[in-house]
Amino acid sequence: MFVRNKTLTLAASAALAAAALASGAARAEDVFKIGLIVPMTGGQASTGKQIDNAIKLYMQQNGDTVAGKKIQVILKDDAALPDNTKRLAQELIVNDKVNVIAGFGVTPAAFAAAPLATQGKIPEVVMAAGTSIITEKSPYIVRTSFTLPQSSTIIGDWAVKNGIKKVATLTSDYAPGNDALASFKERFTAGGGEIVEEVKVPLQNPDFAPFLQRMKDSKPDAMFVFVPAGQGGNFMKQYAERGLDKSGIKVIGPGDVTDDDLLNDMGDAVLGAVTAHMYSAAHPSAKNKEFVAAYKKAFNSRPGFMAVGGYDGIHLIYEALKKSGGKTDGDSLLAAMKGMAWESPRGPISIDPETRDIVQNIYIRKVEKVDGELYNVEFQTFEAVKDPGKAKK
Numbered sequence: 001m002f003v004r005n006k007t008l009t010l011a012a013s014a015a016l017a018a019a020a021l022a023s024g025a026a027r028a029e030d031v032f033k034i035g036l037i038v039p040m041t042g043g044q045a046s047t048g049k050q051i052d053n054a055i056k057l058y059m060q061q062n063g064d065t066v067a068g069k070k071i072q073v074i075l076k077d078d079a080a081l082p083d084n085t086k087r088l089a090q091e092l093i094v095n096d097k098v099n100v101i102a103g104f105g106v107t108p109a110a111f112a113a114a115p116l117a118t119q120g121k122i123p124e125v126v127m128a129a130g131t132s133i134i135t136e137k138s139p140y141i142v143r144t145s146f147t148l149p150q151s152s153t154i155i156g157d158w159a160v161k162n163g164i165k166k167v168a169t170l171t172s173d174y175a176p177g178n179d180a181l182a183s184f185k186e187r188f189t190a191g192g193g194e195i196v197e198e199v200k201v202p203l204q205n206p207d208f209a210p211f212l213q214r215m216k217d218s219k220p221d222a223m224f225v226f227v228p229a230g231q232g233g234n235f236m237k238q239y240a241e242r243g244l245d246k247s248g249i250k251v252i253g254p255g256d257v258t259d260d261d262l263l264n265d266m267g268d269a270v271l272g273a274v275t276a277h278m279y280s281a282a283h284p285s286a287k288n289k290e291f292v293a294a295y296k297k298a299f300n301s302r303p304g305f306m307a308v309g310g311y312d313g314i315h316l317i318y319e320a321l322k323k324s325g326g327k328t329d330g331d332s333l334l335a336a337m338k339g340m341a342w343e344s345p346r347g348p349i350s351i352d353p354e355t356r357d358i359v360q361n362i363y364i365r366k367v368e369k370v371d372g373e374l375y376n377v378e379f380q381t382f383e384a385v386k387d388p389g390k391a392k393k
């Protein structure tokens with residue numbers, strides 16, 4: 001009796017194991033694959049890290065099954081080099097048969113993947129890059145990050161209204177830097193402001209010191225700065241070393257330079273910097289407080305705006321898959337994404353159904369010390385801002 005039972009049990013467990021294996025190997029149609037291409041090494045690595053962290057957090061909080069499909073994220077490091085991005089996107093689409101490509105830490109990477117998204121007819125969810133024209137490079141691109149003109153126009157107007165008359169500009173010499181510069185300049189000079197010095201610094205390993213001396217000598221009221229996420233710490237260090245803070249030259253710009261990810265280590269030289277941006281870790285909503293606490297608990301660091309672009313990007317993919325009723329083809333997903341609206345840790349956001357670009361609040365903020373830590377404290381809100389780069393056309 002004992003032996004017979006044991007035999008039965010063994011047979012039963014073998015059958016169970018076989019069944020588990022079959023489902024463990026998960027039928028291909030039950031897996032939904034996201035190819036995540038971000039810089040995990042090199043100068044932009046902090047962007048990749050923030051996005052990867054935020055996606056992990058979202059999946060912990062929301063599970064990894066959506067509309068009956070198991071979500072699988074395949075992470076690839078492109079080191080922010082567009083040749084790598086292109087090769088990785090190709091491999092992900094052709095070999096891994098991903099349903100979506102996502103990430104894109106810099107504009108050239110988002111550009112490089114665009115023709116492949118079009119050919120493959122799959123969504124390209126841009127979670128980081130910020131040049132206005134990106135979404136026009138493929139009808140399959142949807143953006144959850146921001147555009148530089150969204151914030152740079154607003155800080156341009158703010159500068160005029162707040163008695164800033166002379167500005168020196170320092171911008172990273174590639175597409176988003178040029179977008180930031182052009183939109184700031186247009187508003188600032190239209191309001192009567194004067195640009196007294198214009199400097200462009202290389203994207204890779206910039207040394208700001210020689211430029212900062214020129215800035216100081218031109219005696220502006222403020223300097224308008226755009227450097228991409230990850231470079232703000234180094235910039236502020238050199239700004240303080242050259243004594244620009246002491247000479248009363250205020251830092252203004254889009255909020256990339258005061259990224260929350262690095263802000264707390266920048267020291268008191270950054271106090272008083274005024275920027276316009278879509279996210280602050282100090283944004284006072286319940287949703288954000290919960291997000292910041294969960295992110296800190298999981299990764300022992302503060303989330304910055306790149307983390308939020310990733311968190312909202314994966315949310316958009318989850319919700320599109322739900323809304324399409326589990327249909328995984330690119331056109332169904334795109335249709336579901338267009339017009340979607342939700343509450344992000346940054347505030348209310350939506351995807352413009354015409355442009356597939358993000359519509360969001362832009363906040364003006366000032367760096368202040370709160371309970372001994374440095375934060376971008378929001379003091380003015382512009383609601384539901386569309387990309388002004390497109391509105392003009």
Ligand code: PHB
Pocket residue numbers: 105106107108128129130131176227228229256
């Ligand atoms: C971009 O390359 O588009 C980019 C990267 C980092 C930023 C903003 C824009 O902070």
